[in-house]
Amino acid sequence: MVRFADVYKSYDNGTKALKGIDLRIDDGEFVFLVGPSGSGKSTVVKLITAEVRPTDGKMLVNGFNFSNLRTSQIPRLRRTLGVVFQDFRLIENMTVYENVAFAMRVIGEGSKRIRERVPIMLELVGLSHKAKRYPRELSGGEQQRVSIARALVNNPRIIIADEPTGNLDPTRSREIMGLLKKINELGTTIIAVTHESAIVNSFAKRVIALDGGKIVHDGSGGYYQV
Amino acid sequence: MKGHNFIYFLKEGIKGIFVHGFMSFAAVSVIVACLLITGSFALVALNVNVLIDEAKASNEILAFVDDSLSDTEALALTSKIYQVPNVLTAEFITRDEALEDYYAELGEDADEILVGITGEDLRHRYRVQVVDLELADETATALERLDGIGSVRYSQDLSDATLSMQKALNVICYILAAILVLVSVFIIANTVKLATMDRREEIAIMKMVGATNAFIRWPFVVQGSLLGVTGGIIAYFAQWGVYSYLTRALADYIGGSGFIEFLGFGEFAFPLLIVFLAAGLLVGVLGGILTIRKFMKV
Ligand SMILES: Nc1ncnc2c1ncn2[C@@H]1O[C@H](COP(=O)(O)OP(=O)(O)OP(=O)(O)O)[C@@H](O)[C@H]1O
Numbered sequence: 001m002v003r004f005a006d007v008y009k010s011y012d013n014g015t016k017a018l019k020g021i022d023l024r025i026d027d028g029e030f031v032f033l034v035g036p037s038g039s040g041k042s043t044v045v046k047l048i049t050a051e052v053r054p055t056d057g058k059m060l061v062n063g064f065n066f067s068n069l070r071t072s073q074i075p076r077l078r079r080t081l082g083v084v085f086q087d088f089r090l091i092e093n094m095t096v097y098e099n100v101a102f103a104m105r106v107i108g109e110g111s112k113r114i115r116e117r118v119p120i121m122l123e124l125v126g127l128s129h130k131a132k133r134y135p136r137e138l139s140g141g142e143q144q145r146v147s148i149a150r151a152l153v154n155n156p157r158i159i160i161a162d163e164p165t166g167n168l169d170p171t172r173s174r175e176i177m178g179l180l181k182k183i184n185e186l187g188t189t190i191i192a193v194t195h196e197s198a199i200v201n202s203f204a205k206r207v208i209a210l211d212g213g214k215i216v217h218d219g220s221g222g223y224y225q226v
Numbered sequence: 227m228k229g230h231n232f233i234y235f236l237k238e239g240i241k242g243i244f245v246h247g248f249m250s251f252a253a254v255s256v257i258v259a260c261l262l263i264t265g266s267f268a269l270v271a272l273n274v275n276v277l278i279d280e281a282k283a284s285n286e287i288l289a290f291v292d293d294s295l296s297d298t299e300a301l302a303l304t305s306k307i308y309q310v311p312n313v314l315t316a317e318f319i320t321r322d323e324a325l326e327d328y329y330a331e332l333g334e335d336a337d338e339i340l341v342g343i344t345g346e347d348l349r350h351r352y353r354v355q356v357v358d359l360e361l362a363d364e365t366a367t368a369l370e371r372l373d374g375i376g377s378v379r380y381s382q383d384l385s386d387a388t389l390s391m392q393k394a395l396n397v398i399c400y401i402l403a404a405i406l407v408l409v410s411v412f413i414i415a416n417t418v419k420l421a422t423m424d425r426r427e428e429i430a431i432m433k434m435v436g437a438t439n440a441f442i443r444w445p446f447v448v449q450g451s452l453l454g455v456t457g458g459i460i461a462y463f464a465q466w467g468v469y470s471y472l473t474r475a476l477a478d479y480i481g482g483s484g485f486i487e488f489l490g491f492g493e494f495a496f497p498l499l500i501v502f503l504a505a506g507l508l509v510g511v512l513g514g515i516l517t518i519r520k521f522m523k524v
């Protein structure tokens with residue numbers, strides 16, 4: 001669950017990235033976040049993950065009120081979120097299995113639970129047979145699936161994907177979006193940032209369009225034109 | 227701390243040490259060198275302190291009673307002497323007791339040296355111990371001015387030079403210890419920093435998935451402490467060797483006269499081990515924490 005009320009974000013250099021955003025995303029939704037380069041999409045993502053803090057306005061994410069969010073609470077907030085990036089951000093010297101297990105280990109999960117859960121995630125993203133491979137031995141689409149498995153392994157309420165298909169060809173892109181849709185159908189909220197209007201339109205989900213730091217369109221039905 | 231977390235921190239900490247083996251080796255060597263230098267000075271200071279304490283304990287002023295006083299009058303001086311500032315104890319010694327003391331002190335040679343001397347040739351005296359050795363001069367003068375005290379003998383066994391050398395030695399130890407801490411923390415921090423550089427990505431991912439700052443910090447603190455404690459242990463054994471060798475060599479040089487008796491290593495081995503381990507742990511933890519601090523900003 002995400003709520004923005006009149007949220008502003010200016011960066012230290014004075015750039016006004018967001019200028020009064022009102023937003024409500026409920027549990028279980030699948031939302032595309034679209035807009036031209038520099039319109040503020042990544043800023044919205046970083047605000048939700050508390051990587052940057054709003055300059056003004058109110059925010060609520062998965063029950064965490066950002067008006068009085070203490071630094072020590074940020075790890076707990078992030079455990080309710082799974083984040084996927086355009087560049088995958090896998091650890092090169094860890095296998096597929098280890099990359100996914102890492103996300104559990106570093107929040108203090110025990111080995112037994114890790115051994116139970118990681119194979120289920122790899123199964124879900126269709127990579128059980130490549131568990132022992134290293135990222136460099138995988139295609140871009142496969143690497144992105146590993147990163148989705150990692151985002152999902154701690155059972156977050158929301159998965160936020162910032163241009164997850166930006167480095168992939170159209171077929172792989174469609175596969176990745178299909179995987180996110182499947183995860184959404186299993187109950188996880190999805191917020192996907194993308195440039196690819198063809199995919200957006202064919203998925204027919206809710207679309208929020210940003211331009212110049214403001215929301216210029218918010219509607220279901222998948223219509224999106226740059 | 228959960229057991230599986232502890233194992234994880236230990237594994238990661240050890241990994242950090244071996245990935246940059248040479249740097250770790252350098253860090254441990256620097257710590258060993260620092261501890262050994264400081265430790266050697268501290269042990270010299272310890273020996274000097276012990277010697278000086280012994281000398282102080284035997285350092286005394288002899289105040290001779292005027293011959294004109296009767297035995298009772300002489301004894302009555304006790305209360306006056308105690309009124310003199312800085313007097314710790316005053317022991318009355320009769321002339322006969324004094325003679326006995328001389329015999330005891332001189333041993334075999336006594337009969338020859340003391341031939342013909344009787345108690346009547348000596349004076350009654352007070353053996354006075356002072357509170358503060360540095361004020362012993364003034365105390366001696368004050369005693370001499372007392373009515374009934376004929377003269378005073380104050381053999382200043384410990385020259386001012388000795389005392390200031392002792393002080394200087396102690397100060398050097400403190401300064402060295404401070405430098406040791408700074409240098410060691412610096413080298414550990416730099417070693418741990420290499421490990422954090424390797425792990426920039428890992429740390430970013432840890433933060434993203436919601437690892438706590440404490441969790442992220444632990445492997446580096448463990449790495450620093452392992453380096454520090456390893457240095458401490460090696461330095462302990464090195465110190466053992468150096469100390470035993472040097473005291474033996476010095477004793478031979480002096481000629482085994484028993485004039486100066488060095489402390490045996492065993493007399494301080496355990497406290498020394500604790501101090502070295504604690505110093506290693508301290509610089510290790512500090513080095514680890516300092517390095518990782520800048521990563522802790524969200
Ligand atoms: N760390 C930063 N410091 C200063 N300005 C920034 C920072 N991050 C982003 N900006 C600026 O804020 C504005 C919005 O950036 P943002 O990254 O949110 O855009 P975006 O919609 O994600 O763009 P793109 O599609 O290119 O990824 C841009 O003008 C950008 O230059």
Ligand SMILES: [Mg+2]
Binds near residue numbers: 041042043162
């Ligand atoms: Mg962006």
